[in-house]
Structures are given as structure tokens and as C-alpha cells.
Amino acid sequence: MAEAPRRKARLSPADRRALLEDAARACMARGGIRDFTVDKVAAEAGVSRGLIAHHFGSMDGLLVAVYARMYREWIAAVEAPRPGPTRIAALVEALVSPEIFDHDVLKIWLTLWGEIATNPVLREEHRKLYANYRAAIVAALAEAAAANGRAIDAETVAAAFICLVDGFGVQRCVEPALMTEADARAACWAFLRPHVGG
Amino acid sequence: MAEAPRRKARLSPADRRALLEDAARACMARGGIRDFTVDKVAAEAGVSRGLIAHHFGSMDGLLVAVYARMYREWIAAVEAPRPGPTRIAALVEALVSPEIFDHDVLKIWLTLWGEIATNPVLREEHRKLYANYRAAIVAALAEAAAANGRAIDAETVAAAFICLVDGFGVQRCVEPALMTEADARAACWAFLRPHVGG
DNA sequence: TTCCTTGCTGAACTATCGTATAGTAACACC
DNA sequence: GGTGTTACTATACGATAGTTCAGCAAGGAA
Numbered sequence: 001m002a003e004a005p006r007r008k009a010r011l012s013p014a015d016r017r018a019l020l021e022d023a024a025r026a027c028m029a030r031g032g033i034r035d036f037t038v039d040k041v042a043a044e045a046g047v048s049r050g051l052i053a054h055h056f057g058s059m060d061g062l063l064v065a066v067y068a069r070m071y072r073e074w075i076a077a078v079e080a081p082r083p084g085p086t087r088i089a090a091l092v093e094a095l096v097s098p099e100i101f102d103h104d105v106l107k108i109w110l111t112l113w114g115e116i117a118t119n120p121v122l123r124e125e126h127r128k129l130y131a132n133y134r135a136a137i138v139a140a141l142a143e144a145a146a147a148n149g150r151a152i153d154a155e156t157v158a159a160a161f162i163c164l165v166d167g168f169g170v171q172r173c174v175e176p177a178l179m180t181e182a183d184a185r186a187a188c189w190a191f192l193r194p195h196v197g198g
Numbered sequence: 199m200a201e202a203p204r205r206k207a208r209l210s211p212a213d214r215r216a217l218l219e220d221a222a223r224a225c226m227a228r229g230g231i232r233d234f235t236v237d238k239v240a241a242e243a244g245v246s247r248g249l250i251a252h253h254f255g256s257m258d259g260l261l262v263a264v265y266a267r268m269y270r271e272w273i274a275a276v277e278a279p280r281p282g283p284t285r286i287a288a289l290v291e292a293l294v295s296p297e298i299f300d301h302d303v304l305k306i307w308l309t310l311w312g313e314i315a316t317n318p319v320l321r322e323e324h325r326k327l328y329a330n331y332r333a334a335i336v337a338a339l340a341e342a343a344a345a346n347g348r349a350i351d352a353e354t355v356a357a358a359f360i361c362l363v364d365g366f367g368v369q370r371c372v373e374p375a376l377m378t379e380a381d382a383r384a385a386c387w388a389f390l391r392p393h394v395g396g
Numbered sequence: 397t398t399c400c401t402t403g404c405t406g407a408a409c410t411a412t413c414g415t416a417t418a419g420t421a422a423c424a425c426c
Numbered sequence: 427g428g429t430g431t432t433a434c435t436a437t438a439c440g441a442t443a444g445t446t447c448a449g450c451a452a453g454g455a456a
Contacts, residue, residue: 010422010433032316033231038414048435053415055433107315114312117305117371118230126372159376160385163365170364171357173315174324178357187358194392208403208452236444246405251445253403 017055020045021069024062028111029104036063036111064125067112071129074100078136088144088196091137092188095165096181103176106169113166134158141196148197157195164191215253218243219267222260226309227302234261234309262323265310269327272298276334286342286394289335290386293363294379301374304367311364332356339394346395355393362389 011019023045027035038059042049056062077099084090094100116126141161142154164187171179192198209217221243225233236257240247254260275297282288292298314324339359340352362385369377390396 008420008422008434013433016433030316032312034316037412039412049414050417050436051434059414110312110315113368113372114230114308117308118232123372130373156381156384157388159369159381160362160388163369163377163385164358164362164389165365166368167361167363167365170311170368171361174311174321175328179361183354183357186354187361190355190358190392191362191389194388206404206450206452211403214403235442237442247444248406248447249404257444 013055016047016051017065018069020047020052020055020062021066024066025070025104025108028066028108032107032111033115060119060121063115063119064122066108067116067122067125068129070105070108070112071133075133075136078133086144086147086198087140088192089198091140092185092192095168095188096185101168101172101181101184103172106172109169110173134162137161141192144192144196144198150195150197152195161188161191164188211253214245214249215263216267218245218250218253218260219264222264223268223302223306226264226306230305230309231313258317258319261313261317262320264306265314265320265323266327268303268306268310269331273331273334276331284342284345284396285338286390287396289338290383290390293366293386294383299366299370299379299382301370304370307367308371332360335359339390342390342394342396348393348395350393359386359389362386 020041024036024041026044027037027040031040036059038049038052041062042052045051052059052062056065077097078091078094080094082090082093082097084093099105112122116122137158138154141152141157145152145154168179168184168187189198218239222234222239224242225235225238229238234257236247236250239260240250243249250257250260254263275295276289276292278292280288280291280295282291297303310320314320335356336352339350339355343350343352366377366382366385387396
């Protein structure tokens with residue numbers, strides 16, 4: 001993994017941080033939080049152990065950075081322009097797209113959820129960021145319902161929909177065969193149709 | 199936590215194993231997989247470190263035992279007789295009952311899912327046991343649909359429903375305020391009604 | 397009571413954890 | 427080309443990880 005011959009490549013802090021975050025994610029995707037260690041991440045990135053503390057202060061700092069990075073990329077994929085008649089249709093397509101409905105990505109989320117449930121620093125970060133994700137879904141739901149002349153409690157429907165989507169992630173990590181992309185898309189629409197029509 | 203004064207209480211293997219499993223679950227509920235360690239579990243149970251290896255061979259052995267125990271109690275709670283007009287109604291009430299929709303219990307499940315995604319031994323155990331859980335839901339769904347004269351693909355609906363329920367667990371661990379027992383019950387029925395009627 | 401099985405302890409062991417820090421060297425700037 | 431900043435390496439450190447094992451003692455069998 002590590003490109004051995006190169007001696008000392010000085011990168012900008014931003015580049016090196018991104019590289020270390022990627023290495024951390026690769027470790028998490030492989031072995032969950034148990035593989036999120038100084039030795040494993042440094043080896044994966046092909047750098048010395050000390051560099052993590054240099055850039056992130058501590059492993060907790062790297063963990064928060066990984067969470068923020070995951071969230072940023074998730075939001076980018078969700079909000080990326082996609083073919084679809086409505087915003088909610090585009091959202092569903094985003095959720096089952098290869099960038100998001102990916103085994104490694106979902107495994108990292110599962111790992112992070114376990115840490116959020118324990119780590120107060122990460123929990124606070126989550127509380128702030130996840131609100132935006134929720135708001136995006138609420139808006140898409142309200143828009144779709146209004147377009148079809150239905151009155152719904154978008155907040156409530158969004159909360160349940162988020163559970164459904166999170167559950168896809170769990171299921172895909174523990175028993176991948178039982179939840180394919182097509183299954184997930186169908187399940188999304190089976191859930192959404194009674195609320196927003198279409 | 200440990201009842202200090204008692205010197206040597208010899209328990210039957212079954213009793214001691216159950217006690218150690220309980221201690222392991224308490225540790226997991228508190229700090230996830232990071233607190234699932236020999237020192238923490240032994241201290242929680244008030245026994246010496248060596249006892250875990252004596253009864254379970256290794257920490258992996260204890261992990262599998264904890265999973266099997268969780269599954270057994272889950273199934274018992276799901277299949278316990280409950281007031282409800284139909285089997286599916288009783289199932290929903292079980293899923294939001296205090297024994298199952300409990301923060302500690304769900305945190306332990308979240309922890310175990312993370313391990314299942316990584317640990318092959320645990321994954322195999324999961325594969326065998328979860329099939330029964332799935333089958334119970336499929337049966338309840340098929341029965342309800344038939345009673346209301348509807349034709350459904352019970353397997354597919356069950357898979358999605360399991361995702362929804364797993365998602366409750368995730369959400370309750372990372373942001374407990376957003377998913378109460380009442381919310382979960384309502385979300386279950388909003389999901390189920392279009393398929394099975396009622 | 398005596399014996400024997402075995403539940404249980406406690407310490408030793410090696411590996412690995414995260415952090416701290418002194419030293420090295422790459423690159424921007426003058 | 428010399429100089430200063432700092433990205434980066436490498437090692438030491440104490441804490442803690444899981445496993446192994448020799449020995450103690452509780453409690454049923456005799």
C-alpha cells in the first residue's frame with residue numbers, strides 16, 4: 001500500500017489531512033473501529049505514526065475529521081443534480097447511487113454511528129450536521145406532497161424515512177445479499193408513495 | 199459495582215456464564231466495542247480476569263455468547279403473548295415495548311452489528327439466527343395480508359420492515375430525542391398499512 | 397472427615413494502544 | 427545560496443490489550 005521508495009514528500013496540510021482521512025476510512029471499512037488505530041492508519045497512508053498527532057492532535061481529532069468528511073461527501077452526493085422528475089425522486093436515486101449505497105461507505109457510517117453513541121465530541125458534531133440532512137429531506141417531502149395536493153407532517157415522515165435509509169446501511173453491512181440497490185429503491189418508494197403520492 | 203467482601207462464590211457454569219454475559223452487555227451499553235475488554239468486563243462482573251477465558255475460551259467466544267443471548271431474548275420478547283387483534287399488531291407492540299425499544303439494548307445491537315460486519319465467526323452466527331427472525335415477520339405479514347384479502351410479496355415487505363426497525367435502533371442511539379416509542383409505533387403502521395391493510 | 401473435581405484467582409507474558417517530543421530535512425522566501 | 431519555517435520521522439513512554447498457566451480452595455462424593 002505504501003509507496004516505499006519515496007523518502008520525504010512534503011504536502012500541504014490540507015492535502016495531507018485529506019490523505020490521512022482517506023487512510024482512516026479505508027481502515028474503518030476493513031475492520032471497523034478496531035482497525036481505527038495509529039499504527040494501521042499510518043501504515044495505510046504510508047507515513048510515520050507521529051504525523052497523525054501533528055495534523056489532528058489526537059485520534060479523536062482524526063475521528064471528528066473523518067465524520068465531517070463523510071458528511072460533506074454524503075451531502076454533496078445527495079444534492080448533486082440527478083435525472084428525476086421531482087426533488088424527492090432525485091433524492092431517492094442519490095440514496096441508492098453507487099457513491100452512497102456502497103458497502104465500504106455504509107460500513108464506515110455504521111462504525112461512526114457506534115462511536116457517536118459513545119463519544120460526546122462526535123455526538124455534538126453529529127447533532128449540528130445531521131440537522132441539515134434532515135432539513136433537506138423535509139423540504140423535498142413537503143415539496144412533493146404539495147405538488148400532489150396532499151397535506152403531510154413532513155417532519156414525522158422524514159424521521160421515519162431516515163430510519164429506513166439508515167436501516168438499509170445496517171442490513172447491507174450485516175447481510176449484503178438481502179438488500180440490493182433495486183430492493184432499496186423499491187422500498188423507498190413503497191414507503192414514500194402513500195405520503196407524497198406519485 | 200463488584201460486591202467486594204465475598205471471597206469465592208462458586209457458581210454453576212451456566213450461572214457464571216450468564217453473569218459474565220450480563221457484565222459484557224453492561225460494558226457494551228456504556229462504551230460500545232471499545233469497552234468490551236477483559237479488564238472492564240471482569241471488573242463489572244466482580245471476578246478475576248482469568249475467568250472469562252475459563253468459561254468462553256476467548257473474548258471472541260464471549261462475543262458470540264452475547265450475540266446468541268441477545269438474539270434469544272429478542273425472539274422471546276417478540277414472540278411473547280401480547281394484547282393485539284392480530285399477530286402483526288402484537289409484533290409491532292413487541293418492537294416498541296420497553297424490553298426491546300430500550301436505549302441500552304439498542305446500543306448493544308448497534309455494537310454487535312458493527313462487529314458482525316467485521317468478524318466472520320459472529321457473521322456466521324448471525325446468518326443462522328436472523329433467518330428465524332425474518333421468517334417470523336414474513337409469517338405475520340402474510341397472515342395479516344391474507345386476512346385483509348391482499349396479495350403481497352411478504353419476503354420483500356419483511357426485508358424493508360426489518361430495515362425500518364433497525365433504523366429505529368440507529369436513530370435512537372445517535373439522536374434519541376428524534377425517535378420515541380410513539381414515533382416508532384406510528385412509523386411502523388404508516389409503513390405496514392398500505393401493504394397489509396388495517 | 398478425606399479426597400477429588402473444577403470453579404476461580406492472580407500474576408506473568410507479549411503485543412499493541414495513544415501520546416509526547418527531540419531531531420531531520422524539504423521547501424518558500426529573501 | 428543562505429536561512430527560517432514546519433512537515434515529517436523515529437523513538438521512548440506508560441497504559442492497557444488478550445492469552446496462558448500454575449496454584450488455591452469450594453463443595454459434592456466417598
